[in-house]
Amino acid sequence: MNTCRDCGLELREINVFPFDHRYCIPCGIKHHDFIQGRKNKLKLLQILPLDIKVRLSSQLIKEAIDEFGIDHVYVSYSGGKDSTVLSHIAKQLYPNILHLFANTTNEYSETLQHIKWEKSNNKTNIITVFPIDSKGNLWTFKKVVDYYGFPMFSKRISNAIRTYQHAETQFTKQNSISYLQRNFKKYLPYIDLPISDKCCDKLKKEPLKRKAKELNLNCSIIGILASESYQREQEWVNYGCNVFFIKSDNQCRPLSFWTEHDILAYIEKNNIKISSLYSKGYKRNGCMYCGFGVHLEKDAQNRYEKLRNTHPDKYDYLAFNFGYILCECNIRF
Ligand code: SF4
Ligand SMILES: [Zn+2]
Known part of the structure; x- marks a missing residue:
């Protein structure tokens, strides 16, 4: 019923x-x-004008600190431009606020260099977290792909494919097929390929969670923008910026109502140093080999084609280890 x-x-x-x-x-x-x-x-x-946004965002960060205490909150830092802006705002208020950076083993060298610069030259309090599981084993991107499958297309599509492949009942299997048929019909032909959404859990979420638990951190401050994706907009519509005691994790998302244009304007106005990756034609600093969103990249060169020019050794590794799956998924590389 x-x-x-x-x-x-x-x-x-x-x-x-x-x-x-x-x-x-x-x-x-x-x-x-x-x-x-x-x-x-x-x-x-x-x-809203940028200066008012900065004040609102600062207020949201203060609310998180008031609620949980400075020793129990951290900035989730990726080394990208959005989180660098977030870090700048947070450090104006709390200069020594803790940052956690999850090194996924799939980072551009420019991201790692920027993290190093932030730590040693900009006095940012950053702890790097590695994807080591509770038994002390290191998960690498390759290991995750070999074990679970490649993160391809989007989280929702990869999740549906993984659910289909690991379904214990015919009912669950059929549900996954119906879900794909309803929402992502053109991805049905890829349903039997080694694709999975587990990567982020293994390389980012679980290591950060483990470290947060170890350090008794109860709230993360995250630099996501609602304008980035439909899913992020939905999150804001349903929960707003400060999501405390509603979901399993407490999150402060003080840049939710910022736009890409605001981020660039703030960087310019405050003369903020960002990763040199952005000066090499990249618009994002995410994981090098990640396949999420790659099929939607309409530029003359997608992220893998850019990689071939900017980081030929990393490209060779990609082509050698994952070329087969990119071919099967009709992704240019
Ligand atoms: S962003 Fe992509 S490659 Fe990086 S951890 Fe998440 S799924 Fe894996
Ligand atoms: Zn009703």
Whole structure:
């Protein structure tokens, strides 16, 4: 029996909200109005002047420190431009605030150099976390790919493919197929390839979680922008910037309402040093070999083609070890 997720009423053809089958008509209208209101609010925040955004973001960081205490909060630092801006704002308020950097073993050398510079020249308090599991074994990107599969297309697609491949029942298997058919039909032909979304868990999330637990850290400050993706916008719409005691992890996301343009303007205005990777034609500093989003890159060169020019030895490693999967997925490299 299908029931409305708000009021629990049994859903039938006659009372189901036509635009969202999870709700009855009155709850569906209420939910729709709520979402629309939040989206409008986000748009208003996104057009605020930069100096007001900086003040709002500082306030959000202060709220996190007031709630958890400076010794129990950390900046999640990737070495990219967004988190470098976040670090700059946080350090204006709390110069010695702890930063955790998850070295995924799949980092550009420029990212590692920038982290080194931040630590030794810019006096940023950074601890580097490696993907070592509870038994002391190091997970590398290659090991994750060999064991679980390659992170390809997007988290949701990779997750559906992994769920399909490891389903214990025919029912779960069929559910994954239906999900892909409904939402990502053109990726069905890849369903039997070694693809998985486990990589981020193994190389980033679990090591950070372990370190946070060890140091008794209860809240992370993260430099994500709602404008980056539909999923991030949805997160803001549903939860806002400071998400405390709602989900399993407490998070402060003080740049949520910033745009890419704000980030660049802040960097210029404050003369902030960012990773030299950005001057080599890269727009992102994420993991070198990650396949998430690569199929959507419309530039003349995608990230792998750029890698061939800028880091030929890393490119050779990619082509030798993962060329087969890129070919099977029709990815240019
Ligand atoms: S960003 Fe991609 S490559 Fe890096 S840890 Fe996550 S899934 Fe793996
Ligand atoms: Zn209802």
